Amino acid sequence: MIRNHVLICGGTGCTSGKSRNIYERFNTLIAENNLTGEVQSVMTGCFGLCALGPVVVVYPEGAFYSQVKEADVDEIVSEHIIKGRIVKRLLYQETVKEGEDGVSSLSETSFYKKQMRLALRNCGVINPENIEEYIAYDGYAALAKALTEMTPQQVVDTLKASGLRGRGGAGFPTGNKWQFAKDVPGDTKYVCCNADEGDPGAFMDRSVLEGDPHAVLEAMAIAGYAIGSDQGYIYVRAEYPIAVARLEVAIKQAKEYGLLGDNIFGTGFNFDVEIRLGAGAFVCGEETALMTSIEGNRGEPRPRPPFPAVKGLFAKPTILNNVETYANVPQIILKGSEWFSAIGTEKSKGTKVFALGGKIQNTGLVEVPMGTTLRTIIEDIGGGIPNGKKFKSAQTGGPSGGCIPASLIDIAIDYESLLAIGSMMGSGGLIVMDEDSCMVDIAKFFLEFTVEESCGKCTPCRIGTKRLLELLEKVTNGSATLATLEEMERLCYYIKDNSLCGLGQTAPNPVLSTLKYFKDEYLAHVTEKRCPAGVCKKLISFKINEKCVGCTLCARKCPVSAINGKVKEKHMIDKEKCIKCGVCAENCKFKAIDRV
C-alpha cells in the first residue's frame, strides 16, 4: 500500500534541470531502503512554477520542494520519507509554516491562489504515461457519456452553449466550427489537432501534451463522434521530443484499453489518432498550411474559402482545434455547459493558460479565469519585476500580437479587450518588459521573426515585411526621418490588407501597437537620435564623467582597448574604436561611465 507519493516534474523546464536524474535517484533509494510498494515516485507534467524548478512534491503532506538537486534526494528520503520530518530548507519559501512542522497549502501561495487550473488540471497531478491514473481522475468518462448518453448534435450543442472559443489564436467559437463540419455531408471526415505552437516563448500546448496527453486524445474522439469522423491527426513540432514521446505512449495505451480503435465502449464508434511531425515552420501553424503539410506537401497556406469544414485535409470536411481548446472539452461534456460558462467574462468563457516570460520573477505556466487583470498576472501571480525595475509593457499574441503599455495594466484580459487595444490573445505567450527594453527594438525582434518565417507565397507579406524591417532598422540606426514613420504606418496597413494568410495579416501588429503606445520612443530615435532605453547600439555612446578616479579597471576590461588614460587621471574613450559593449560601465566601481 502506497503511503507516500513523490511527484517529480517531468516538464521540459525541469527536465533540463535534470529532473530525470532526481527521479532515478529516488527510485534507487526507494529500492535500497526496501520501500518499494510503500513509496511511489512519479514523473508528472508541469507544475507551472518553472522559475523554481526542478520541483518535487511529496504527498500526503503536500510538501513542495523547489530547486531540488540530485544531491538533495538522499536527505528527502532519509528525513521526510523515512522519518517523517519535512526538509524545511528545500521547501518553497511561501509554504514554510513558521515554528511548526507542517506546510501551508500550496493553493494558498500567491503564485497559485488566483489561478484556476482547468486545461492544466492534471498537469503535476498524474503520471501522464499511465492511462489508469488519467481514468482515476475522470478520464474517458466524458467520452463514455457522449457515446452512450448523447447524440452528436447534443455534443455540439453543449459546446456551443458552453461558449468555448479557440485557444489557438483567433478565438473562433468551437461549437460553431464543429457544427459546420457536422452539417457537411460525407463519409470521410477528419479531426485535427494543432500542436505546432510556433510563437517564440510559448509553451502552453507543449505542457498540456507533456502533462495530460489523454485529455487531448479523449477530446478528439469526442469531436470525431460529434462530426462523424473516425480518424484524427495531431500535428506536433519535432522540437517537442518529450511531448511526442508521451503522446505516442498515450495513443498506444488508449488502443490497448480499447479507448481508441474499433467499437469503443461497444457502441460501434471507431476512432484512431495518428501523429504527424512538423519541422518547426511558424506558418505551418496556420490551418490550411498545416493541412497541406500533413498531406505531404510544402506547408503553404491556401486561400479560404473553401473553409476546412467543407474542404480541408485531403479535400474532406475537417476540423482543426488547438491543444488547449481540446483540453477543455472533456470537462465541459462531463460537468455541463453551465459550469463552464459561469467562468470568465460575458464573451470569453473559461480560463486561459499563459506562458509567462521575460522580466518577471515567477517565469512559468499560469492559468487564470478570462477577465483576470494584467496586473493580477504580473504583480500577484508573477511576483512582479525583478531587481526593483519598473514594469513597462507586456507583449501578448507573439508575432501577431502587440504590446500593452503600463498605463493599461488594469485591463481585464479577454479576446475582445485585447483586440480593442491593438493586441490579441494569440495562443498565450506573455512576455513582460521592464524599463530597460527599447520598444522599437522589440518591434524589430518580432518583425525579424516574421520576415524569417514568411513562406513567400504572396508578395505583400514576403516583400512588405522585409521593407518594413528595413524601415525599422533606419529608426534604430538613426537614419530615419519623420517621413519614415509615416511610410512605416502606411506599409503596415498595406501588408495587413493584402496578405493571403494570418501570418502576413497580423505581422505588422507589433509595429503598429508600439507606434501607438510608445510613439515618444520612436520620436526620440528619429528626431533626437537617442534610444531612451539605451539598447540600440548605433544610438548610444559611452562617456567618462568627473567621478573617474583613474583606477584603470575599465581600460583593462575593454575588449578592444578603446580606453586610454594614466593612473589616477581621468580616462577617455576612443569613439572610433568603441564597439559599445558596455563592459566598462558594468565594471566601473565609481559610476564614472555614462551611457548616453
Next chain:
Amino acid sequence: MKSIEELKAIKAKVQAELNTRDAVGDADTRIVVGMATCGIAAGARPVLNAFLEEVKNRHLSGVKVTQTGCLGMCRLEPMVEVYVPGKDKVTYIKITPDAVKKIIAEHIVNGNVVSEYVIRNNN
C-alpha cells in the same frame, strides 16, 4: 474497452491507490504516525502500513494517514496521533497492527476513542 462498467472498475481501483496523493486538507481526519528512529525501531512501519491498508479496504475518504518525526516519548512508541476536525487530538501509544484495526473501527468510523491505548498522565 467494451463497457462503461470496465472503465468504472479501473477508476475505483486506481482511485483508492491515489487517495494518498491529495494533500491533507483541514476537513480531513488525520492519523499521524511517529516515524523517527525510535518509532521505526519499535515497529511503527507495519503500523503505518496497517493504517493505510485499513483506510483503503474500508474506502474511507477524507481520512489521511501521514507520518511525523519523534513525538517525544520514545519509550511509548509506536505512537499515533488522531486529529478529527472539531475534536481534541487523541494520542495513542504502543500501537500494534491489531490495535490499528480497533482504532479504525471504533474511533475513526464510530467516533469512540479506544481508551485502552490512550496516553495517560502516569504513563
